[in-house]
Amino acid sequence: MxxxxxxxxxxxxxxxxxxxxxxxxxxxxxxxxxxxxxxxxxxxxxxxxxxxxxxxxxxxxxxxxxxxxxxxxxxxxxxxxxxRPKQVEITDHVRFNTVLAFLRHLPDPAEQAAVLRRRLDFLETPASFFYRDGEPVRAEEAEDLFRQGMLRVARATGTAERAWLREAVEVLGQRS
Missing domain, CATH: 1.10.10.10 (Winged helix-like DNA-binding domain superfamily/Winged helix DNA-binding domain)
Incomplete structure (x- = not known):
C-alpha cells in the first residue's frame, strides 16, 4: 500500500x-x-x-x-x-481507503465501478468480529457491553459504506 x-x-x-x-x-x-x-x-x-x-x-x-x-x-x-486491487486491498478497510483515495486517476468509470462493486460484494457477505458455533455473532447476541459496542459501530459503518457504494456505482454507471 x-x-x-x-x-x-x-x-x-x-x-x-x-x-x-x-x-x-x-x-x-x-x-x-x-x-x-x-x-x-x-x-x-x-x-x-x-x-x-x-x-x-x-x-x-x-x-x-x-x-x-x-x-x-x-x-x-x-x-x-x-x-486490479489485490483481494486484501478490497477486504481491509484501511487498504481499501488507500485504493479509494486514488481511484479517480482511473479514467474509465466502468473500471472504477468494478472496483467499488468488489468492495460492495465483500461487505454484503455476513461477517462479524466474533463467532459462535461457526455463525457470526450479532450485536444483540454479544455477551458484553464492549463487544456490543464494537458490533453496533461496525454495523452502522457498514450500512453507511454499502449505501455510498451503491450510490457511487449508480453514478458511475450513468457516466459510462
Whole structure:
C-alpha cells in the first residue's frame, strides 16, 4: 500500500520526500504510520524500476531536496494497481481507503465501478468480529457491553459504506 500511496500522490504533482511522507501519514498514518526506514527504500525501488524520476533542487535553507515525479511507466503501474486491487486491498478497510483515495486517476468509470462493486460484494457477505458455533455473532447476541459496542459501530459503518457504494456505482454507471 505504501507504493500505491507514493504513485498516487505523485500522479497529482511532483513532491519531495518530506511532503510525500506528510501526505501518506495524513492518509493512513493514524492507523499505520510510515517510517523513513520504509518510505525511502520504497522510493528507491520505484526509482530503480523506472516508475519515478528524481531531481535535486535547492532546499529552503541550505540542504538540497530530492524532488520526485511519476514517469509514464509509474502511471501505467498505478492504473494497473487501481484496476486490479489485490483481494486484501478490497477486504481491509484501511487498504481499501488507500485504493479509494486514488481511484479517480482511473479514467474509465466502468473500471472504477468494478472496483467499488468488489468492495460492495465483500461487505454484503455476513461477517462479524466474533463467532459462535461457526455463525457470526450479532450485536444483540454479544455477551458484553464492549463487544456490543464494537458490533453496533461496525454495523452502522457498514450500512453507511454499502449505501455510498451503491450510490457511487449508480453514478458511475450513468457516466459510462
Amino acid at each position: 505504501l507504493e500505491l500511496s507514493i504513485l498516487g500522490f505523485l500522479a497529482e504533482e511532483p513532491l519531495h520526500g518530506y511532503e510525500l511522507k506528510e501526505r501518506i501519514t495524513a492518509l493512513s498514518g493514524h492507523v499505520r504510520p510510515v517510517s523513513d526506514g520504509a518510505l525511502y527504500p520504497a522510493i528507491n525501488r520505484l526509482v530503480a524500476a523506472g516508475k519515478l524520476d528524481q531531481r535535486t533542487e535547492e532546499g529552503a535553507s541550505a540542504a538540497p531536496r530530492r524532488v520526485l515525479s511519476l514517469t509514464a511507466q509509474g502511471r501505467a503501474d498505478l492504473l494497473e494497481r487501481l484496476r
